Amino acid sequence: MKKILVLTDFSENSVHAAAFAQVLAKQLHTGLLLYHVVQSIPFVPNYAGGGFVTETENLFAEDSRTQLVELRDKLLAGREDAASMDILTAEGDLGSNVKQLLQDSPIELIVMGAPESSVADHLLTGSETRTVIRSSERPVLVIPMCMPVKAISNFVLATDYRSEDLSVLRYLSKWAMKVDGRLDVVHVQTNGEVAALNGQQRQIFEFFLNNLEFDNYQCHDLHGKNIQERLHRFCADKKADVLAMINYHHDFFSRLLGSSHTFKALHHLQLPILVFPANFTDVAAPSEQPR
Template structure:
């Protein structure tokens, strides 16, 4: 069965880089790529300049410019990879980013969204731009993979999966992490940054459950002691040269803490490895 992948673009260098990463990540799979650009809702062009041409509506101007940019964007994708297993469909939506994404996810039955962590208007002082954070937090129908600026694809030797073992795991929420691991013969490194010397009974049960869920892929368990979650995850990823990190996005829980502005600024590792946000639908 083919994978149905939504790529988000504002035609920036970073959006192109994320799209190229996606093509390489799924190079051995039959995929339908849907490439979405949203434009014009606020009366401004994609790059922030106002529409001023006489005799044309902002909608018409934006649509025309988007069509031209899509042609150039697709040329660069095909120059990078002329893969017979991949098909493409471009979608221009006169909508907000979040509304446009939700409509395409529902209509096209999307498996995963892949996007860059910063766009054309992104500040270099913010690792996760607001658009990326909104998609990560508010699109609950499928996983999201955020690819940092200038990261080039390398076959992931291992994926780091931080957890506090405080919530029971479900196979369906970890399915996509397992799929990516199986695609590239990748091991999953479960990382627990210890808050105390011993796990509670419920934490032990959740750890055992995770072992059963990951039985089909290579995996190992690690425990680290440290004063802060961010520094320990950062050090672990750096030491092992890991290629990706994955989280389950529980509401107001682990991932919400990680994408708060002060912690993101301190954390730093998001600028070096792609971040896979998995969905919890309880």
């Protein structure tokens, strides 16, 4: 069975994200894997000459397992219809561990929490989030603390209309079809950027969506000044449950979120943000039923 990988450090925001992932697991017919990485501890000689570091690592690993069991029990309490839920702890570098885990396990989606500040702020400054995105071939969903726990059905995809985006369109359309949801595809032209696309390229995307037999979608263009503010309003008008974007090795991602004078407009966009890595592959699609 495919699984949603839930990264947790047992903070309030990561526990909230785990509860969110539990709802998504039922929606997508997947299991859950609660995962915590214990950071490596460098060897420090001690005067007693014993195995202090090794013993300390063992204590941290045991504490990690204990907290994972407590989190699993909390999520499963009183829920007879809960998705299957496994726990796993690892030691070392977060990025390397996530990359290896994705090679060994059928991970559908990665879910992690963001602190109370803006999710966009967290994506730009959170080193762990950046590490996970760089290490992953699966989409990464970042959940803000303020977001009520609920299923996702209405998607907004911010895109440059590149050919690489077609796999993301397929993935999101299957998810939207599965939950009777809606997909709004937004061509984002940042301020001062020369338009590099024309109507024909947009028609390619619409033709691609039509061939997927998905009809609850619409393509839009957003351009001009204050594009981030317009995207914020667009998501609110469409009652979007999530804002999705593709991280083309940080260029589009950073242009959309990163400049200091335009970033403020997205600072209060408290939506979950679904980031697709540049090397994303849609082999594991949400519409596939568990075996």
